[in-house]
Amino acid sequence: MSAVRETAAxxxxxxxxxxxxxxxxxxxxxxGEALVRASYSTNIKERRDCSTxxxxxxxxxxxxxxxxxxxxxxxxxxxxxxxKRHAVAEMQPGDVFIGNDAYEGGGTHLxxxxxxxxIFVDGEIVAWAVNTAHxxxxxxxxxxHIYQEGLRIPPIRLYRAGIVQxxxxxxxxxxxxxxxxxxxxxxxxMAANRLGVVRVAALCGKYGRDTVLAAGRALQDYAERKxxxxxxxxxxxxxxxxxxxxxxxxxxxLDFAVAITVEGEEMRLHFDSPPQVRAxxxxxxTALLSTVYYAVKAAVDPTILPNAGLARPITVTAPxxxxxxxxxxxxxxxxxxxxxRVVDLIFGALAEAIPERVVAACNGSxxxxxxxxxxxxxxxxxxxxxxxxGGSGARAQKDGLDGVHVHMTNxxxxxxxxxxxxxPLTVLRYxxxxxxxxxxxxxxxxxxxxxYRAEAECRLRLDGSRMRSRPWGLAGGGxxxxxxxxxxxxxAPFVDGNxxxxxxxxxxxxxxxxxxxxxxxQRGRAHVLRDLAEGRIDRETAARVYNTQP
Numbered sequence: 001m002s003a004v005r006e007t008a009a010x011x012x013x014x015x016x017x018x019x020x021x022x023x024x025x026x027x028x029x030x031x032g033e034a035l036v037r038a039s040y041s042t043n044i045k046e047r048r049d050c051s052t053x054x055x056x057x058x059x060x061x062x063x064x065x066x067x068x069x070x071x072x073x074x075x076x077x078x079x080x081x082x083x084k085r086h087a088v089a090e091m092q093p094g095d096v097f098i099g100n101d102a103y104e105g106g107g108t109h110l111x112x113x114x115x116x117x118x119i120f121v122d123g124e125i126v127a128w129a130v131n132t133a134h135x136x137x138x139x140x141x142x143x144x145h146i147y148q149e150g151l152r153i154p155p156i157r158l159y160r161a162g163i164v165q166x167x168x169x170x171x172x173x174x175x176x177x178x179x180x181x182x183x184x185x186x187x188x189x190m191a192a193n194r195l196g197v198v199r200v201a202a203l204c205g206k207y208g209r210d211t212v213l214a215a216g217r218a219l220q221d222y223a224e225r226k227x228x229x230x231x232x233x234x235x236x237x238x239x240x241x242x243x244x245x246x247x248x249x250x251x252x253x254l255d256f257a258v259a260i261t262v263e264g265e266e267m268r269l270h271f272d273s274p275p276q277v278r279a280x281x282x283x284x285x286t287a288l289l290s291t292v293y294y295a296v297k298a299a300v301d302p303t304i305l306p307n308a309g310l311a312r313p314i315t316v317t318a319p320x321x322x323x324x325x326x327x328x329x330x331x332x333x334x335x336x337x338x339x340x341r342v343v344d345l346i347f348g349a350l351a352e353a354i355p356e357r358v359v360a361a362c363n364g365s366x367x368x369x370x371x372x373x374x375x376x377x378x379x380x381x382x383x384x385x386x387x388x389x390g391g392s393g394a395r396a397q398k399d400g401l402d403g404v405h406v407h408m409t410n411x412x413x414x415x416x417x418x419x420x421x422x423x424p425l426t427v428l429r430y431x432x433x434x435x436x437x438x439x440x441x442x443x444x445x446x447x448x449x450x451x452y453r454a455e456a457e458c459r460l461r462l463d464g465s466r467m468r469s470r471p472w473g474l475a476g477g478g479x480x481x482x483x484x485x486x487x488x489x490x491x492a493p494f495v496d497g498n499x500x501x502x503x504x505x506x507x508x509x510x511x512x513x514x515x516x517x518x519x520x521x522q523r524g525r526a527h528v529l530r531d532l533a534e535g536r537i538d539r540e541t542a543a544r545v546y547n548t549q550p
Contacts, residue, residue: 012211012214012215012218016207016211016215017215017218017219017222020203020207020211020212020215020216020219021063021215021219021305023203024054024062024063024200024203024216024219025063025065027054027063027195027196027199027200027203028052028053028054028063028064028065028196029052029065029066030195030199031052031065031129031131031192031193031195031196031199032050032051032052032065032067032131032192034188034191034192034195035050035052035131035133035188035189035191035192036048036050038187038188038191038192039133039184039185039188040180040181040184040185040188041135041136041178041181041184041185042136042384042414042418042419042422043134043135043136043385043414044133044134044185044188046412046414046415046418047385047386047387047411047412047413047414048067048410048411048412049068049133049134049136049385049387049411050067050068050071050131050132050133050134050189051064051065051067051068051071051072051074051075051131051132052064052065052067052129052130052131052192052196053065053072053075053130053131054127054128054129054130054196054200055075055079055116055127055128055130056127056128056213056216056217057125057126057127057128058079059076059078059079059080059083059128060220060307060308061075061076061306061307061308062127062216062219062220062307062308063219063305063306063307064306064307066306066410067410068408068409068410068411069290069291069294069407069408069409069410070108070287070290070291070336070339070408070409071112071132071290072289072290072293072294073107073108073284073286073287073288073289073290073291074100074106074107074108074112074114074132074286075106075114075130075132076106076286076289076290076308077105077106077107077286078097078099078105078106078107078114078116078130078155079106079116079128079130080106081099081104081105081106081154081155082097082099082116082155085154085155085156086155086157088125091118091125092120092160092161093118093120093161093162094117094159094160094161094162094163095117095118095157095159095160095161096115096116096117096157096158096159096190096193097115097116097117097155097156097157097158098113098114098115098153098155098156098157098158098168098172098186099113099114099116099153099154099155099156100112100113100114100150100151100152100153101152101153101154102146102284102332103146103284103328103329104152104154105152105153105154105155106155106286107284107286108283108284108286108287108290108332108335109149109332109333109334109335109336110138110146110149110150110151110152110332110333111134111135111136111137111138111150111333112132112133112134112135113132113133113135113153113186113189114130114131114132115130115131115132115158115186115189115190115193116128116129116130116155116193117129117130117159117193117194117196117197119196119197119200119201120201121200121201121204121205121209122209126200126204126209126212126213127200127216129192129193129194129195129196129197129200130193131189131192131193131196132189133185133188133189134385135176135181135182135185136370136383136384136385137150137176137177137178137181137182137383138150138151138176138177138333139177139370139371139372139383139385139459139461140370140372140459140461140498141333143249143279143280143331143333143334144278144279144331145278145329145330145331146328146329146330146331146332147329148331149280149331149332149333150175150333151172151175151176153172156168158186159190169183169186177372177381177383178380178381178382178383200212219305219307219309220307220308220309221309222305222309223304223305223306223307223308223309223310224309224310224312224313226301226303226304226305226310227296227297227300227301227304227309227310227312227313227314228265228266228313229265229301230300230301230304231262231264231265231266231267231300231313232264232265234262234267234300234350234353234354235262235353236262236263236264237261237262237353238259238260238261238262239259239260239261239262239349239350239352239353240257240258240259240260240349241257241258241345241346241348241349241351242255242256242257242258242345243256243257243341243344243345243348243361243364243469243472244256244468244469245281245323245337245338245341245465246465246466246467246468246469247279247281247334247337247463247464247465247467247497248462248463248464248467248494248496248497249277249279249280249281249334249463249496249497250277250279250281252468253468253469254273254274254277254323255272255273255274256271256272256273256323256324256338256341256342256345257271257272257273257345258270258271258272258342258345258346258349259272259349260346260349260350262353265313266313266314266315267296267313267314267315268314268315268316268317269292269296269314269315269316269317269346270317270318271288271316271317271318271322271324271325271342271345272318272319272322272324273318273322273323273324273325274322274323275321275322275323276321276322276323276326276327276330277323277330278331279331279334279496280331280332280333280334280335280463281323281331281334281335281337281338282323282326282330282331282332282335282338283323283324283325283326283332283335283338283339283342284325284326284332284335285318285325287332287335287339288316288318288324288325288339288342289311289316290339290408291339291342291343291408292314292316292342292346293310293311293314294343294407294408295342295343295346295347295407296310296314296346297310299346299347299350299354299357299358300357323338324338324342334366334368334463336366336408336409337365337366337463337464337465339407339408340362340363340364340365340366340406340407340408340409340465341364341465343362343407343408344361344362344364344471344472347359347361347393348361348472351474351475355396355474355475356396356397358474359392359393359394359395359400359474359514359517360393360394360395360400360438360440360444360471360472360473360474360477360514360515360516360517361393361471361472361473361479361480361514361515362390362391362392362393362400362406362407362445362471362514362515363389363390363391363392363406363445363447363466363471363480363483363511363512363513363514364465364466364471364512365390365464365465365466365483365511365512366387366408366409366463366464366465367387367388367389367390367462367463367464367483367509367511368385368386368387368388368461368462368463368464369385369386369387369388369450369452369460369461369462369507369509370383370384370385370386370460370461371383371384371385371423371425371452371454371458371459371460371501372384372458372459372461373424373456373457373458373459375424376424376456382422382423384414384419384422384423384425386413386414386419386450387405387409387411388413388448388450388509388511389403389404389405389406389413389448389511390403390404390406390445390447390448390483390511390512390513390514391403391404391436391437391438391444391445391446391447391471391480391481391511391512391513391514392404392406392444392445392514393406393444393445393471393474393480393514393515393517394437394438394440394442394443394444394445394473394474394477394514394515394516394517394518395442395517396442396475396517396518397442398442399437399442399443399444399445400437400438400442400443400444400445400514400515400516400517401445402432402437402445402446403432403445403446403447403448403511404445406514416430424454424455424456424458425452425453425454425455425458426452426453426455427450427451427452427453428451428452428453428506429449429450429451429508430448430449430450430451431448431449432446432447432448432449432535433446433447433448433449433481433510433511433513434446434535434536434537434538435481435535435536435537435538435541436480436481436510436512436513437480437481437513437514437516437536437537438470438471438473438477438478438479438480438513438514438515438516439473439477439478439516439520439523439537439541439545439546440473440475440476440477440478440515440516440517440518440519440520440523441476441477441516441517441518441519441520441522441523442477442516442517442518442523443516443523443527443531443536443537444471444473444477444478444480444513444514444515444516444517445480445513445514446481446513446536447480447481447483447510447511447512447513447514448509448510448511449508449509449510449511450508450509450511451506451507451508451509452506452507452509453504453505453506454501454502454503454504454505454506454507455503456503457500457501457502457503458500458501459498459499459500459501460494460498460499460500460501460507461497461498462485462494462497462498462499462507462509463497464483464485464509464511464512465483465512466482466483466512467482467483467484468482469482470482470512470515471512471513471514471515472515473515473516473517474515474516474517474518475517475518475519476518476519476520477515477516477517477518477519477520478515478516478520478545479515479516480512480513480514480515480516481510481512481513482510482512483510483511483512484510485507485508485509485510486507486508486510487499487505487506487507487508488505488506488507491505520545520546521545521546523546525546528542528546529542
């Protein structure tokens, strides 16, 4: 750590740093709750597909609420892009910038619209209130390149001195399929940022601007120290791991690999993957960074504060123009799927060095189902996005969790009651998939089955992974179940995950389970009988794998 940072950290006492740090965390959480409660669309108000954060004037993360780890990738690039395009001297209170572009806006895919508002104290910018929300709108589109995926927005002013720029707003809404939802959700995002502005200004009024700024720097330094200490506790060496990735848009499987080098208190991660593809699964560098920061923090020390300081001892490289570090104009809409697999890669590599701190492969997928149709009463377009959880990998001392979102996503499911009220769809079954968790001393989590019946004609896009491979186990644990889609009789096959549903058509979605941990024979008889009773394994598996006769 530099002498400058050491001096800044020493200038403020630890108790004050802790108090201000807790206040910043509370502010971001309150911003998030305001965004969820004020939003209109089901994807935000029910599924909570949004995130909030505070940044310092240099664009470094001060604090991110515990929402969606993936959204850090949409945050860490937005402030530098704003600074590059707009003079700070010309900014004023009430200015709000909007952006989403993966290449010129700091985003990771186009549905995540980011709003950033500078926070002024005594006439100077002291921080930024930032939030993003996934606007489930850009549906029924192609994914050969980014120009097919929606409206690209570089960081531009949506509000100037508190006044909405109506021409900009109208341009955005005209390119949306459900403009009423977009307008209402954008207003909710505005309200969340305004709350952050008021709260940070009040915090500076209570403790003094310089004290709050010094605490922000000290918090980042503290996160750096904890990350360095955690890395230093890992044996030096280079750890490698590889896995395969598949999806509806791909004819086969892609090979992903990572080499992690631990040297003292620093860590270097290098990723290899095929050249970027004409499909929506490519990842921008910021998406890769946010994934790495999450995974390393989770494995090294989950208590590290979620700010920019944790990234200082970590170096991330990958060849430009590849799936895991794409270049313009690669399509990126489904980048979250490969991000999940990157976490599995990192944990698989670190399992050699710190097996007790990592989990077996989770479902390794983000199973998304996007329905789009027109309402019978007024022909207005409706869009329904659902991402469905799966199994969570077993741990050294605990079973994996069943039917949950893992790693880079943290959304909720849309309750069946809300779904059926809002859209012409019926959920026929929603249940855990028996025998889909990997066997082991600690079993992997089970996947989910969700069966939809269309009550009116609509189009459906399905995305997911682990249709050709299974989530791997650790230390002798068995693999989890695979992903699959099943259409009712008479339906035309889906092409690249896209298809038409007519009234009465049924689609069954099965999400992957997760890998087990440790040899199955080490699982106690009582646990085996419980697994059997709860439908986690069948009688044949109990007798064959666990050598237990029910």
